[in-house]
Amino acid sequence: MMQSKSTGCRLWLAGAVMLVALTACADRTPTATEAAAVPDVADGALIPKPARLEQGDGAFVLSVDTPLLSADAAAEAVAVRFADYLRATRGLELGTAVGGADEGAVHFALDPAFDGGSPEAYRLDVAPTGVRVVAAEPAGLFYGAVTLWQLATTQAEGDIRIPSMRIEDAPRFGWRGFMLDSARHFQSVEQIKKLLDAMALHKLNTFHWHLTDDQGWRIEIKRYPKLTEIGGCRIPAGDAGIDPASGKPRPYCGHYTQEQIRDIVAYAAERHITVVPEIDVPGHAQAAIASYPELGVTGERPPVSNEWGVHSWLFNVEEETFVFLENVLAEVVELFPGEYVHIGGDEAVKDQWESSARVQARMRELGAQDEMAMQGLLVERLEKFLAGNGKRLIGWDEILEAELPPAATVMSWRGIEGGIEAARKGHDVVMSPSSDLYLDYLQTTLPDEPPGRPATITVQDVYAFEPVPAELDAGQQKHILGLQANMWTEHTRFDERLEHNLFPRLAAVAESGWTPAADKNWDDFRRRLPMQLQRYRMLGIGHAQTPFQVAIEVDDDRAAGIATVALSNPLGYEIRHTTDGSMPVATSPAHAGPFEVALPAELRAAAFFDGEPLAEPQTFVLDPASLLVRTDEQLAICPDAGRLLLRLEDDGPADGERAIFNATIFYPCWQWNAADLDGIGAVKVRLGRIPYYFQLAHDEPSRHFEPAVTAHGELMVHGGGCEGELLAQLPMPAEPGADGFVELEAVLPPPPAAGRQDLCIRVTGDTRPAMWVVDRVGLVPGRP
CATH class of the missing domain: 3.20.20.80 (Glycosidases)
Known part of the structure; x- marks a missing residue:
């Protein structure tokens, strides 16, 4: 199936409505606060945390004039690697040399008498007058250099001030x-x-x-x-x-x-x-x-x-x-x-x-x-x-x-x-x-x-x-x-x-x-x-943004024209939001629990740490039209669908980004929980088709599907869950359209279904070597 679904950095509400990213997938330039910050504790936000750290007084200033000195060629190799990492991350060119005892230098030394309990152990001493890294083995010396590099990258630009400390460190596991x-x-x-x-x-x-x-x-x-x-x-x-x-x-x-x-x-x-x-x-x-x-x-x-x-x-x-x-x-x-x-x-x-x-x-x-x-x-x-x-x-x-x-x-x-x-x-x-x-x-x-x-x-x-x-x-x-x-x-x-x-x-x-x-x-x-x-x-590492984004859940009351909004961050960072069109900042309202907004509304939110956003602020657009649509990401797994939910990629185009679908391969089934069917005359379902490319071996008997009545199977929509009332059944076409998708509209029968119901959506028949996947589901108003 060739792509026509928006992919890549598309953002949707988690379990609610469509959202729009303010700036999708952009690299964020470090803020002024990040650039100037010096850690208020000596650990320099080290990861992994060292085994033992003692803080001293004052700080060492690392600058372009700081020499990197080594006692021998083996230690110099570590000094060179440290210089390479510092050049790549801070743009600082530091010279290395074997020998010397200059004050104000960083010294790397291999000492066979050093006993840290592991060949990867090291000791790092930072004082206002200089820095010394000591280990018995090159591996330990290298890890000491890595710790020093981390301490030197707590600021993105400006002077490099490293608080005085002693670290005695060794790994827990080999x-x-x-x-x-x-x-x-x-x-x-x-x-x-x-x-x-x-x-x-x-x-x-x-x-x-x-x-x-x-x-x-x-x-x-x-x-x-x-x-x-x-x-x-x-x-x-x-x-x-x-x-x-x-x-x-x-x-x-x-x-x-x-x-x-x-x-x-x-x-x-x-x-x-x-x-x-x-x-x-x-x-x-x-x-x-x-x-x-x-x-x-x-x-x-x-x-x-x-x-x-x-x-x-x-x-x-x-x-x-x-x-x-x-x-x-x-x-x-x-x-x-x-x-x-x-x-x-x-x-x-x-x-x-x-x-x-x-x-x-x-x-x-x-x-x-x-x-x-x-x-x-x-x-x-x-x-x-x-x-x-x-x-x-x-x-x-x-x-x-x-x-x-x-x-x-x-x-x-x-x-x-x-x-x-x-x-x-x-x-x-x-x-x-x-x-x-x-x-x-x-x-x-x-x-x-x-x-x-x-x-x-x-x-x-x-x-x-x-x-x-x-x-x-x-x-x-x-x-x-x-x-x-x-x-x-x-x-x-x-x-x-x-x-x-x-x-x-x-x-x-x-x-x-x-x-x-x-x-x-x-x-x-x-x-x-x-x-x-x-x-x-x-x-230049493209780390995941999702742990630092904001999820939104919306409980809407269309008749009253209001929605109750709950925000969350996967890692529990503080969330700040706005509803007046402005960007969230450190002084914007902090999310303290669910709150109501009048529809339509535009909500912007971001997760914060130490007064700075951790990812690009997101814009959530809430209006009557968007509240009637759920994407495959927002739909739940049917209770009998099994545990194997996969996030699957389309098979085309041959190069570049492709559409992505949530699907359960053992029993493809999607559910819109608590769908509000008041005034709804039809359910519109957009489906794509992708190759079924799975070998299940002895798990194959666990895969099941509803038997088909017509040649290519049927789209089935049940209310009250998959065992509830059959609201609609439409024959599937032999192939999707030219864009790789098919959109079917299932008219709800009289007497009208009303209130909130769990809508179960399935396609009957064993369609291998391909499989139908739901792209989105919409509720179509049209009944009193």
Whole structure:
């Protein structure tokens, strides 16, 4: 379906009426207050919060004349990196030198005698006469430099005054990770490096790189060139896979050469980040099997998948396939010098193995009692191979479902239960539960969220996650290496959307990974967060605006010509608003609870911290016409629709922004709760159609729909909920209109429905390989 729906930075009322953004998606220039502010406490709004900070008297002034001195070449490398970050964010050019003891300088020193309890520990002393950063290891010295950089960026311009203090700091966990999925959507080398810089400035030290999946093989393997020649390309579903000029298939391609990977690994290492590659087995293998069909179970060549979800294609269990995987890993271990290699192991549904006589015979040959034991034998084989090459194996928590080699490490994603089981069995664990640390999940319920997966994981949710379960005893808790946030990219085509999803939630991950648990405090973190947003702007990072926007709920009384308005901010920041057409400022009325406005009304509101708006003020237009319309974002999920609400993107145009729809794929159904039907003669529904691009594996039987009566199904409108009275039923067309949409008007039958009712809206029939999605619903006046 080609786009005609307004997208991108469109803003709608959360559960009420349409709103208009004053300035959509504009970068906000730091205000004069932000530029001049010096923190009133010595912490400089540091994120992550250091383990120990003592405030002194006075301040050090950092200027263009301040020398950066180092005791040796290793320390100078850190000084140079500090100078680079300061130049990029404050435009300050500082010289570096080895040796010297000038007063008024910043000194970086490696001291083997320094004992901070961790190779990443450091001490930072700031006095009016100079600054000294000391650590035993380069990593610790670098993190001390990062802290100093944060202190130097509390003001956007003007003199840099750093309050006197001593910081003694070390991380809580050794694994502070971030995973990026480059298989579903591909990022450029430049974007990867930008993310590595951002990780370093959050003191994150592990970059887990998901390089292979059903939708793409992204790493060059010289012995098997077809993995990238064939497996590195797919034809996107629908209009996105059609060249608009020629009408021919338009492949989506991308892979990293081994030279590019070495460059990225070296770039990460300079920032004290270890790269952990992932080669997923035995499932998520469709791109590999598309490249070399002999690796599969059936011998058939599937396409590189253009669908999301859980696929059925598995590597077979022949000796030749095991050797293939070892040959792949042999090239991988040469490219990645870190300790770990990730072998996946997740979501490998065993249907193909179960139905294959050859696989069953092979299992008997190898002594595998069942299919999970067969996967365990594969894990054991790869673990021995990796160990022989000086590496440790790590996999998703499904690898626990078979006997696991003692040295294997478990990454717990299906909650924390897998991590608890693994730790009790003596395995090291990285906590990465989808319920708390998946950054492709929406972070607010506001309509400006980009496409994403179900549920909402707010900044506060991420911050609240505790990686060490209380159920473990002290000895078992030592197996918790740390935590990791994961970013899957099925719905993330653009770098801007990627940065929206990561920031500021990655700041919450950073603090949980670094700061002692007893020192974490949400209200304190929320106080420090606005300064972090300023740093993001300095770095050119497009952080999410939605956590700092305003949501509005409107309860209207059309007959009386009034509406009751309630405003909220997802993170609980103060809201100020106006109703006289002026922009909200620090002295505008603070929102203290629901209030009434006469219709029509124009309301402007913004969330504030320390007297400054955190995002662009928003304009909400409330009038009788807008109160009769709900967009898909404003409609509720039907009670029987299931939990899998997705924010889905249209399939066209091939390039640029596309329409976005909220839909439940297991039971597509939308509900306008408490719709006021007094005086309403019809319901007008605008629908679009997009490809149904989901593989559900064993969840497929859970998908259901109402049976169709006519050839293409019907639009059904019920009052009083989906089990209530059928108000209208209209046949659907075979195809949408030229603009990709169809608009149907369902006349309400006599006697007129009246009062407030829950309107349930569905399309009957199984319409795959496409699906109808609601764009908006309108109530049409026309009855007494």
